[in-house]
Amino acid sequence: MLYLLLEDTFDTDVENSNVSQVIDSYMATTWRGQRDKLHDHIKEIGGSDDPTRAKTTPPSNIMKEDWEYLCDTWSDKKNT
Structure with a gap:
């Protein structure tokens, strides 16, 4: 999908490897x-210790x- 957006926006040959x-x-x-x-x-807001709190404090973007x-x-x- 991103390739299609790039082709629409830029003169790009995404078929070229x-x-x-x-x-x-x-x-x-x-x-x-x-x-x-x-x-x-997430580490700054203590998300690894309190995932519920972290879920309520998402970045704006x-x-x-x-x-x-x-x-x-x-x-x-195991993922941190």
Whole structure:
């Protein structure tokens, strides 16, 4: 789906394997950075000790359902 959005927005040949690899690399790097920021946020508000409290304190730039999923994932001690 993201490839379709990129093709609509930019003159990009996403069928080219080199282009796809670069796009995938940038998206993965961006996601890792965002994931780290979100994980830091949940640790700062005590989410690993109180996931219920963490679920009620999402950052403004993330959907509630996504935040609850991440809280559940990170509140499991083996994932932190």
